[in-house]
Structures are given as structure tokens and as C-alpha cells.
Amino acid sequence: MSRNRRGPQGKGGGARRAENNKIYGDALPITFPLSTDYNEDKSLSLLARGFRIGGTILNPNCEVVFDKTTHSAWTFSSRDAMILWRKGFFGKGDLSRSEPSWLSRQINALKAAKKGELTSEEIREKRRAERKQFKIDRAKAIADAAAEAEAAFIEGREANTTFIPSGATWKPQQQNVQNAENVLIVPEEDEESGEAVLEEDEIPQDVEHLQLTLQETFFLSWAVNCLTVHDPTKESPMTLQEIWTSFQAVHCITPSHDHRFDNPFIINYAIYHYYRSLGWIVKGGLKFCVDYLLYKRGPVFQHAEFAIMVIPVYEDPADQENSPFQLENSDPMSWTWLSTINRVNSQVQKTLVLTYITIPAQSRISPTVLSSPACLSHYTIREVVLRRFIPARMRD
Template structure:
């Protein structure tokens, strides 16, 4: 009975503290993937399927469209509806003029109206940075005041208690920002207000979403909800064409025009490694983004294959302890866990060219993970 009351009290408190916004986000981002399921309205069908224990649902797949761009090694999504679907259902892609979610048009609208109807991530970041800056200044002033008070007390022969010293130095747990930083979002908008008033023409959305090759191929091959075409082309690319094009872009520029199929279709092609890595973690329900605290480390099954490879693979050389200690410390400070993901590249001697012409070659790859955590004696006494 007590556990029920505690959960109810926590639920009431969550509704008071941003519960409404959280519920809205749960509705907007309810689907983990672009594909969804709808109920079958036919009663006879529902009854017949229920007898065999089959859920009466119908698979719905959006038909999003993208454009292949070899220069940026990405697939561009320009339709606002497709961008919204891919972002809200799985957080695919990134706005080319935004930090993550394509919000350039929203920011420009906020700038022109000087009213932030929908707060963007850029505005939230600007506010948090201003708050951190003010906290550091207030703490520095508090430390200087405490030092001055200690010198004065020493000269007068007084003793200052620890409570008095703590009262002078603000704490991150109790410190509250001043109204100046609470209104930093409005200042963030006002700094561009003068330039926005000069142009009263209707706003045109200048932003597009960029999908990585791994995201684009996952949406095309695994989910079948994205079609990709070349620039200035009407017909979408076939899956074999996408397979070859994504791998060709990773070749050195002087080899792209004169390369043969044997040089392109290699098991150590960066696209294959990145996609195998991406598909593995997506299948676990993770959202893979740049800045993710998982390091992809390619490992050749046959070390002689590295000598004939035209690719320069990242993280293929052994890490130094200085690098590992530094990145582990940074991840600990931002409350992330460092994962070293070793992807084994199959040897050329046991992978045929036929296998490399399709995703069937992924059966030859393997992955193993090592979690590294920073040892903190004060927190890990046991």
C-alpha cells in the first residue's frame, strides 16, 4: 500500500515539474522507428486472427525521399514532412543549420517575432552557458569575499566557522540564476532582431536534413521507408547502385574514377564497418549519433590485408594510455560510459567478391565490446 502511495506522489510531483511538457514529448516521440502499426477495423478479420494468437495490426511504412550527395557523404532530406517523420520516429539525421533537430525556421521565426513560441535546443544551450558563466563569476566573488573575511578575522583574532564560510561561497545545489540569465533566450533573439526587421519578406526554409550513409542505408534496406535518387535525376537508385555508390565515396579521390570493382568491394571499406557498427546498436534500441561515447575500433583478421588496403581507417592503430585516460576522464565528467567496440574485419582470403556485392557479407563480421569506467576511490570503496 505504501509503494502505491509513493508512486502516486511521484506522479503528482512529475506533473507539477514539467509533466505536461513530458507528456507532449511522449506523444510526439512515441515511435522508435519510422514504421508504425495500425489496428484492423474489420471485426471478422480481428476475430479470425485472434483465434490463432496473431495481433490484428497492419504495417505502415512512410515513403520518404532523399538525394545522394557524394561531396558531404550524406543523403539530403528536403521535404519538411519527411524530416519531421525521420526525426520524431527514431531521431534520424541532423539539420545542416542546427545542432541536431532541424530548427532553423523556428529560430528565424522567433527572431522575427521576438517571441519564443517554441524553444529550440540552440536557445536552451545559450541559456545554460550563460547560467554556468554567472555561477562561476558568483562563486569566484564568494571565494574572494571568504578570503577577505578570513584575513579580517585573523587580524582581529576572531574565528570563522565552516558554516559562515559556506554561506559566502555559492553551491551548485542551491545556487539560482538571476533574472538576467533567465531572460537570456530573449537576448539571444534580440541580437538578430535589427537584421530581421530589414527583411520583411516571407521566410523560406533554407535548411535540409542530412542523413549519414549508415542511417540512409538502414532506412532503405532494413526498413524500406526511404528512396534515394542522384542529383538532377528522376528515378530513384536501386539497392545495388546505393551499395556501390556509398562505398565508392570512401575511396581516395585519385582512385574513384579509375577503380575497379575489386578495389571498391573490400571488407575493410569504411562504409561497411560503420554500417555494421550502426546496425548492431540500432538493433539493441540505441540511437547512434556523433559524439556517442562508443569508439569503433577496426581489427583485421589477417594483418596482411592492411598492407594492400587503399583506406586509412580511424582508430586502427593502438591507443596511447594518455589518450585513453583523457577520453575516459571526459566521459566521466559528462556522465557517459566509454565503450570500446572492436569490429573484426574478415580476411580477404575467405570472403568472395559475390558476397561483397550485397549485405550478405555482414555474416562474416563480428563485434565485441569492452566497457571502461574510471576508478574513483571515494565512490568505489567496495
């Protein structure tokens, strides 16, 4: 009997896992020189231990540009993009689903086109088109069978047998053979790899950028101190004070919105910093109807284990009544909504966590504390784990 050592959420075989450990093994962009401790532990706890023992820290000093319109920061350097993604999985490629891989995908597509083959993306789209056509053909066959049965009943005869295709019997129609002049010419291949060789002028220019959220940007600038943020309207880099105030200002339409404890940036950053400081890899969870997803090591190693739903709670109800911000989930939720979110995440084997963050009362604390990240100490975070009861699985 074969054994599955990978587990239900593992990704890749042994060789691939070893390669991923080598490429994506660091939890943060800053690293320590190779040592015994470094090989054994690359978690955030090593950072503090490195300071205590006087270890040397290697800082990549990446640079990004703040974009107020998109509420994000962009890096235009391929080097910085690879460092930020491979060392902590920060940001996402603007032309990719996660890792900035647009250039490699374009090169693979050109090589496949030269060899007359299909890329993985083209194969996926082809399969989707075939599934769509299968559904159309099956629906048409069912409708024809129903019409034939009704006609036979009216005419008083036995209905003719109508073939209804299934997933095992249905086959897509063969595509027309290309004309001779359209047949692709296979170029010379590399003798060692067997891949098509591209000329230097055939390789496209890398136009993809890595996009960071405001929470990721401030965490890398303030907590890790490995990121320099530039304002496109200024020549000099932004200071931490300018970054802190500018990131809050993107949510403020009028000056009356300033200096409020329910600023969306502060609330989301408090949650992001909380989980990042505990060693989790934090990514956006919009795909699963939640705010964040928590990974133990990162997306290339295993699927996210927890889905985080941020629920703001006002200490003073009067602050919510006069708030200019419409915070998501701040109003009482319905059981229908909660059951829907829980079922979505249960189907993909994620545990739903309701993360309550208590917003301090404006009347109790002076708004001047919002001028620095020291205000984060006034927020309280509580967690409630919610699991969907499945009778067939939980009898034991």
C-alpha cells in the same frame, strides 16, 4: 523532503514528458494502426510480431537526395524531415544542433524582437559575453594587486587593498539606454496566448534541410524500407544495389580500392545496424571524442547512456599493410589516449564501450560477397565495457 522522480538523466517535467511521449514515441518511421499491442510496445520487436500476425504497416515513404560530396543524403521536404526525426531521431538539421528547428527559432526571434525581448539564444550569448568579461576583469584585478604588492615591498610601505571581484560580487556594466527613435514598438498581441502576432509576409521561408548519414540512409532504405534515395544525376530512384555500391564508392579514390572488406562505410554500417537492431537510438558522438552515442529512447527523453568507440581489427595483418584506407583506431592505442577518452565520458556520466569489429581476411573470403549486404554476416563484433576507477565513489 521532496523526491526527484526524474532521475539524474531525465529531461523535463511530467507534462513535458507526456508531450514528448506523444510526439516522439515511435521507434521507427513505419508504424502500425492503433491497437492494444501498439500502445504497450513500440519497440523493434513489435515489427517482427506485426509480420507474424499479419498486421498492417503504415509506411511514410520518405525521399532523400544522395550527395556524394558531403557523404550524406538530404531531404528537402519538411514533412519527411519531421517524420524521420520524430520517429526514430534520424539525421539532423543542417542549421540546427539536432532537431530541425531553424524556422521555429526564427519565428520566435521575430516575435521577441517585436516585443522588445531577448530569445534564449541571445540570452545565452549575453551570459557568455558577461562571463568572458568577468574573467578579464578578475585577471586584471589580480595583476593590479600583484603589482601593488610588489611596489609596496620595494618602497617599504603597506600595500593598498585591491578589490578582486568574485562571481557573487561582480556585476556587468549597464548598457547605454537606446535612443527614443530606436525603442521597439510593441505590436498587438494575441488575446489568448499573449504572444506577438506575425503577418504572413513576415514569416521567413524554411530553408533548413535534414541531413542523414550514409549509415542512417541505408538502414532506412534496406532494413526498414521506408526511404527512397535519388541520385541528382539520374531521373529514376536508385536501386538497393546502386545505393550499396555508391555508398562504398564515396571512400574509394581509385578502382583498386573497390571490393575491400575494410571499406569505412561497411564497417560503420555494421556497427550502426548492430545497435539499431537491438533497439538503441544511435547518434554521432564526435562531441565526446567517440564514434557513436547510444540512447535508450532518444535525445529528448534522456542523455546518452553509452559512448561507443569503434576499433577495427584485421583478421589478416597483411590486409592492414596494403590497405588504402587509414581506419581510425586500427593501430594499437596508448594508455594516455584511452585514459583521456574515458575521462571525458566519465565526466558526463557515460559508460565507454570499446566495440571491436573483426575484418575478414581477403585471402579467406571472395571479394564478390561485397556486392550485397550479405557480407555483413562475415564480420564479428565484440564489446568491452571500460569504466574509470574513482576511489571516492567506489569504496563500497
